[in-house]
Amino acid sequence: MTAAPDLILTGAEVRTLDPARPHATAVAVRDGVIAAVGEDSDVRDWRGPRTEVVPLAGAHLVPGLVDAHSHPVWGLDMATGADLSGVTDLAGLRAALAGAERTDGWVIGFGLDHNAFGGRPVDRALVEDVLGGAPAFLRLYDGHSALASGAALARAGVTGAREFGQRSQIVCDAEGRPTGHLVEHAAMELVAEHVPRPSYAARRERLVDLLAGMAATGLTGAHVMDAGDAELVEAVARESVLPVRLRFAPWCMPGVDRAGLDELVAGQGRGGRHWTVDGVKFFMDGTVEGGTAWLEHADCHGQGTEAFWPDPDGYAAAVRHLHAAGVRTATHAIGDAAVRHVLDVVAGLGEGARGRHRIEHIETAPDALLPRFAELGVAASMQPPHTAYTRADGSDEWSRRLGAGRAGHAWRLRDLRDAGATVALGSDWPIAPYDVRAVLATARAPRGAASSRAGLTGLEALEGCTTHAARAAGEAGVTGRIAVGLRADLTALGLNPVTTPPDELAQSPVPLTVTGGHVVHRG
Numbered sequence: 001m002t003a004a005p006d007l008i009l010t011g012a013e014v015r016t017l018d019p020a021r022p023h024a025t026a027v028a029v030r031d032g033v034i035a036a037v038g039e040d041s042d043v044r045d046w047r048g049p050r051t052e053v054v055p056l057a058g059a060h061l062v063p064g065l066v067d068a069h070s071h072p073v074w075g076l077d078m079a080t081g082a083d084l085s086g087v088t089d090l091a092g093l094r095a096a097l098a099g100a101e102r103t104d105g106w107v108i109g110f111g112l113d114h115n116a117f118g119g120r121p122v123d124r125a126l127v128e129d130v131l132g133g134a135p136a137f138l139r140l141y142d143g144h145s146a147l148a149s150g151a152a153l154a155r156a157g158v159t160g161a162r163e164f165g166q167r168s169q170i171v172c173d174a175e176g177r178p179t180g181h182l183v184e185h186a187a188m189e190l191v192a193e194h195v196p197r198p199s200y201a202a203r204r205e206r207l208v209d210l211l212a213g214m215a216a217t218g219l220t221g222a223h224v225m226d227a228g229d230a231e232l233v234e235a236v237a238r239e240s241v242l243p244v245r246l247r248f249a250p251w252c253m254p255g256v257d258r259a260g261l262d263e264l265v266a267g268q269g270r271g272g273r274h275w276t277v278d279g280v281k282f283f284m285d286g287t288v289e290g291g292t293a294w295l296e297h298a299d300c301h302g303q304g305t306e307a308f309w310p311d312p313d314g315y316a317a318a319v320r321h322l323h324a325a326g327v328r329t330a331t332h333a334i335g336d337a338a339v340r341h342v343l344d345v346v347a348g349l350g351e352g353a354r355g356r357h358r359i360e361h362i363e364t365a366p367d368a369l370l371p372r373f374a375e376l377g378v379a380a381s382m383q384p385p386h387t388a389y390t391r392a393d394g395s396d397e398w399s400r401r402l403g404a405g406r407a408g409h410a411w412r413l414r415d416l417r418d419a420g421a422t423v424a425l426g427s428d429w430p431i432a433p434y435d436v437r438a439v440l441a442t443a444r445a446p447r448g449a450a451s452s453r454a455g456l457t458g459l460e461a462l463e464g465c466t467t468h469a470a471r472a473a474g475e476a477g478v479t480g481r482i483a484v485g486l487r488a489d490l491t492a493l494g495l496n497p498v499t500t501p502p503d504e505l506a507q508s509p510v511p512l513t514v515t516g517g518h519v520v521h522r523g
Contacts, residue, residue: 015062136148280329379468384439488512
């Protein structure tokens, strides 16, 4: 070592995930990268007069944990108002809304589970009387649908159905009156743009608190599946160290023209310390619960047979354009038809597409599609905590809509790993809690509709938030392992993430989180 390190972590059980040296007890960091990996006996020779030495007293040090699908900036607006995630039935919803705090006269809520409606259609008539005439905008947990009150619809001038350039819908009753159920982004935005928004100062404070909270669970990075707010992130990054490294993938929506695609290409590489724009996010479908997942056969309501892009070939042309420009893509695809179409498009790109494209969610997929992920080099980015919105007995909205056959193909983490696929894991915050320990635990012990399926091993789950997350981002050469020359993103857990039972791991202490060589959390 030519110069003394800035930081030495010692006394640890180091699991490097580096085949060349799987285990160690000490790690040295200099200038944001790993300078040495060795034993406690090496520390005396490494340290210099200004080196900080942190004894970890037997904690388990692993490569920095990464959430492969999150929305920590855009989610600040999504997760605003009353937290309705604990509501389980209509009576509970009505009580929550009756007592909800008003924001500039509005009732705002998020995290509402479709199952709270007990199989009834999502309709403002079910809650209108408890709102006292207040405009209300309630985001359902999936982030792809919302319920608006009559007063909110009036503020937005929404009086009936409209045509959209993407698969969106203002749901109306038999007389053509809006029920308040808004499906997909374009329909929701009609009302969302009228909802009071937190001030810049409030959003900045919430972002700082949120990222600190993420780091406290052991997160050092997040693949952000939206454009975020570059000005806000840059301001925070200039004034402090972002405790979580953020990689943004702006959206590409139906109807985009060549100029729009070229703008997405030109935006690649923008960034600063611990944040960058790298990739583009597509939507091939919506959600099962909202009736907008693209399925090979209709769901039990006769829905789900259309893609989010009214012209799926337009999606293929956009991907080809971005691929030719060297841009990585990530595509939201929940239903079996959506997953198949994305795989077909990548197959048409040729061998040069290997490792450059990924599919997000993959909530139901038949056997025939699984080997194609490894064959084509397409990463599967999946969110185990989403299984909490389903039920093992099939009584939930997700399972009922799909039917037993397709629900039996839920969240096939184990099968995709067995098929040789790269399987990156995440939370999709604010759709599900961001705690990465719960992501690891649920990957090993699936819940709800996936509870009858075998989960990942402890090592495979850890890889999903480290080496496989790095592969999915095209960063396997710079992160995901503890090895000399790689980024100094490191997570120390009080319990062994590979062997500790999942329910205990979810509560593991986190004594230290290091991002880019900076200690960003001390437990």
